[in-house]
Amino acid sequence: MDVIMAGEAEAGTVELTILMPCLNEAETIGTCVEKAMGYLARSGVAGEVLVADNGSTDGSQAIAERLGARVVPVPERGYGAALITGIRAARGRFVVMGDSDDSYDFSALDPFLAKLRDGFDLVMGNRFRGGIKPGAMPPLHRYLGNPVLSTIGRVFYGSPVGDFHCGLRGFRREAMLALDLRAPGMEFASEMVVKATMQGLRIAEVPTTLSKDGRSRPPHLRSWRDGWRHLRFLLVFCPRWLFLYPGLALALAGLATMAALLPGPARAFGLTFDVHTLLYASGATVMGFQAVQFWVFSRIYGAQMGMVPESRALNAALARFGLEPALIVAGILVLTGLGLGLGTVAIWGAERFGELRGTGALRLAIASVTAMLLGLQLAFGAFFVAVLGMMRPRG
Incomplete structure (x- = not known):
């Protein structure tokens, strides 16, 4: 026994x-x-x-x-x-x-x-x-x-x-x-x-x-x-489903909608979509991009803490697109946003800085703010990823 x-x-x-x-x-x-x-x-x-x-x-x-x-x-x-x-x-x-x-x-x-x-x-x-x-x-x-x-x-x-x-x-x-x-x-x-x-x-x-x-x-x-x-x-514990997939869907839908509405109003399903929809599309783009960034952060940190295995695909992407390339893209986005902002000011100037007529200036302003927000988010996110990389245990 x-x-x-x-x-x-x-x-x-x-x-x-x-x-x-x-x-x-x-x-x-x-x-x-x-x-x-x-x-x-x-x-x-x-x-x-x-x-x-x-x-x-x-x-x-x-x-x-x-x-x-x-x-x-x-x-x-x-x-x-x-x-x-x-x-x-x-x-x-x-x-x-x-x-x-x-x-x-x-x-x-x-x-x-x-x-x-x-x-x-x-x-x-x-x-x-x-x-x-x-x-x-x-x-x-x-x-x-x-x-x-x-x-x-x-x-x-x-x-x-x-x-x-x-x-x-x-x-x-x-x-x-x-x-x-x-x-x-x-x-x-x-x-x-x-x-x-x-x-x-x-x-x-x-x-x-x-x-x-x-x-x-x-x-x-x-x-x-x-x-x-x-x-x-x-x-x-699965940031792909919490951050990555919803974020990608939101950002891509926002970008597609912005591309359709920046030239002017669009009709679909018997409805007219204009600058108000464009503004929400801008918000969707920014929020989606932020969600994807959170996926990157959580995936890196989770691997460092031993919670999830290393992602070879993510590590390879970060190795090719590190801090410096990310900052270059971020700078281009910010400068693009500033350029669109100057275009908005030019439209306002043509109206002698009085009341604006039409929605052209507002469309440019929305695109300008969106580009600058994405640029700044990318820059800050790239620095944070670099910090996480410095914290990685050395084998």
């Missing part, structure tokens, strides 16, 4: 740690620990059961310890905080983590361990393939939240995972530690999958059954709050 009781395991002697985050789970923690201990005994796996306790006040710790689990206290509140501490404290080469509310079956971990032994770094459970029992998942989560967020994760990051938020998953401990996971809340579930995908780890999925939890109290999960935290993480 290879079940390691609390306090007996030493680093390097355990193959599997079964990790459970816990916060006031006295009603179900005992059942979960018993199932996990039973799995270890039945399978003959050298393993331990580890409970990362997030400050329970209902005696959950004592129940877990009495049944043979090792308990580590986690002062910082949060699902992610508990699991990060638990992963660091784990003594197993592999870790299988799962919620301690009895919604997952800790006695059926063979598929996870088999994939891990086959060399996969992360093995995700998939509840949609394994089955969701009646009452186990609210309709909002089952038909909207999970499918939408998982689809966003697959589209944004090219992840092979079909159920981003399954709480039962296994992984190589060293691989997870190398990802430097940091999210303290529920978005930790997304962070693990996203970083594993971006770092090229081997990922597999196995069908997993989700049962109705055994608690009499409401779950810690808050649908809209935690759903937003997941979505926010997916957006912030």
Whole structure:
């Protein structure tokens, strides 16, 4: 029998740690620990059961310890905080983590361990393939939240995972530690999958059954709050979709509209578009350009902080179009804007600096301001990129 009781395991002697985050789970923690201990005994796996306790006040710790689990206290509140501490404290080469509310079956971990032994770094459970029992998942989560967020994760990051938020998953401990996971809340579930995908780890999925939890109290999960935290993480961690693509679309649409309206009014769809539309097109161009610049900034900084891998295409573009070329283009834009401004003044002078008639001067003024804004943004952005380059760690 290879079940390691609390306090007996030493680093390097355990193959599997079964990790459970816990916060006031006295009603179900005992059942979960018993199932996990039973799995270890039945399978003959050298393993331990580890409970990362997030400050329970209902005696959950004592129940877990009495049944043979090792308990580590986690002062910082949060699902992610508990699991990060638990992963660091784990003594197993592999870790299988799962919620301690009895919604997952800790006695059926063979598929996870088999994939891990086959060399996969992360093995995700998939509840949609394994089955969701009646009452186990609210309709909002089952038909909207999970499918939408998982689809966003697959589209944004090219992840092979079909159920981003399954709480039962296994992984190589060293691989997870190398990802430097940091999210303290529920978005930790997304962070693990996203970083594993971006770092090229081997990922597999196995069908997993989700049962109705055994608690009499409401779950810690808050649908809209935690759903937003997941979505926010997916957006912030993928600046292409947050900044680059929307920025490019906005800037190109603005430029196209400006090109159409600078000579004069234009009709389309039975409507007349004039200087008012031209002004908004100018704003779209400037805002879009700024969004693209933010993508460059966030991409460079994210790579320097180890959050995302280096972008070879971006690095090559910056190497060819560095500070000096950017400043030359910025100078041309600013001078063009000043020239258009002088043209505006000339039109005003022709009216003896009185009331202007027509919209010609206003069109030139809008184009002038747009060119100068883009030039100054490009210049300031180029200097900031140069500063980021100076901060880059030297190998």
